[in-house]
Amino acid sequence: MYKILIVDDETSVHTAIRALIDWPQLGASPPLSAYTDIEGIRCMEQERPDIAFVDMNMPTVGGEHFMKNVAQNHPYCRMIVVSGYDEFHYARAAIQYDAIDYLLKPIDGDALLAALKKAIKSLPERERTIDVDNPAEVIAAVKDYLDHHFSEEISMEKLADRFYFSKEYLNKLFHTRFGCPIYEYVLQIRMDKAAEYLADPAMQIQEIAGKLGYANANYFSKAFKHRYGVTPSEYRGRDGGL
Numbered sequence: 001m002y003k004i005l006i007v008d009d010e011t012s013v014h015t016a017i018r019a020l021i022d023w024p025q026l027g028a029s030p031p032l033s034a035y036t037d038i039e040g041i042r043c044m045e046q047e048r049p050d051i052a053f054v055d056m057n058m059p060t061v062g063g064e065h066f067m068k069n070v071a072q073n074h075p076y077c078r079m080i081v082v083s084g085y086d087e088f089h090y091a092r093a094a095i096q097y098d099a100i101d102y103l104l105k106p107i108d109g110d111a112l113l114a115a116l117k118k119a120i121k122s123l124p125e126r127e128r129t130i131d132v133d134n135p136a137e138v139i140a141a142v143k144d145y146l147d148h149h150f151s152e153e154i155s156m157e158k159l160a161d162r163f164y165f166s167k168e169y170l171n172k173l174f175h176t177r178f179g180c181p182i183y184e185y186v187l188q189i190r191m192d193k194a195a196e197y198l199a200d201p202a203m204q205i206q207e208i209a210g211k212l213g214y215a216n217a218n219y220f221s222k223a224f225k226h227r228y229g230v231t232p233s234e235y236r237g238r239d240g241g242l
Contacts, residue, residue, distance in 0.1 A: 026120070151212055197211065
């Protein structure tokens with residue numbers, strides 16, 4: 001079930017959004033509520049909703065502060081602006097932080113449903129086989145993913161989208177659990193595999209570099225030497241061992 005969050009200081013807006021949509025039919029749980037941007041940010045950390053409605057004009061810092069936080073720390077979340085003001089400043093902020101849509105109050109049911117469907121369609125594919133509310137299970141799944149995709153381009157942004165954690169939090173959890181940052185872990189897998197491949201005299205250095213995800217053999221050789229103190233060719237010349 002998709003998780004939805006409403007961040008608005010007006011109770012009537014929460015009531016309207018809840019009433020206008022058949023949430024189970026949409027595959028979503030009834031929306032969570034936050035009445036300030038600070039509450040909304042806290043809810044993002046605790047609940048990690050898939051979609052957030054945000055009012056641009058709220059007490060304390062305001063909707064733009066919330067959107068900036070979500071864009072930086074929860075890139076998987078899709079935002080829909082709900083505002084009583086058709087102003088350029090607010091529209092510009094919505095564009096800057098990649099809001100899916102900009103809905104004006106009072107909210108129209110058809111426009112609301114269309115925005116939700118558009119947001120759901122744009123969501124990154126989530127790891128459906130794990131419990132995303134269980135950090136230990138998520139981190140184990142991250143390790144399994146890296147073990148099988150080490151030869152691909154690995155970025156923290158892609159991992160954050162895939163596993164629904166901010167990249168900073170994901171790396172912190174991984175480091176705590178496995179004793180090294182994610183990039184260091186991927187490098188170690190590649191270097192272990194490199195040593196294994198180098199034991200096969202039939203495999204060319206260029207071929208090995210490609211199997212490990214390196215664009216060229218020179219870059220691979222530099223990474224290998226930095227790790228082992230010798231080049232791949234020198235390593236192979238020592239009968240495949242150090």
